[in-house]
Amino acid sequence: MKTFDFFDTLMTRLVADPRDVFTLVGQSIGVENFRQTRVEAELKARRLHKGEVTFQQIYSQIDLDDGVRARHALCRKNCG
Numbered sequence: 001m002k003t004f005d006f007f008d009t010l011m012t013r014l015v016a017d018p019r020d021v022f023t024l025v026g027q028s029i030g031v032e033n034f035r036q037t038r039v040e041a042e043l044k045a046r047r048l049h050k051g052e053v054t055f056q057q058i059y060s061q062i063d064l065d066d067g068v069r070a071r072h073a074l075c076r077k078n079c080g
Helices: 018-030 034-047 055-059 066-078
Strands: none
Touching: 018 034, 034 055
C-alpha cells in the first residue's frame, strides 16, 4: 500500500500524467477538446496573474465557444 499525506489529507492519483484528469473530465461533461482548452487556460491565467492561480482565474480564460458547458460545470464544482 502506498499513501501520501498532504496537509492531513490522504490523496492518490489514478492517472499517469496529471493532465489526463482533464481528458476524463472532458469525457464526463461531453466536451471533446477539454484537455487542450483547460491546459491553455491555465497557461494564460499564469501569464496574466504572474504565478499561482485560482480555479476561477483559470476558467475565466476559457473562451465561450471553447466549452460553455465545461466552464459552467467545472466552476460550479471548483469555484464554489
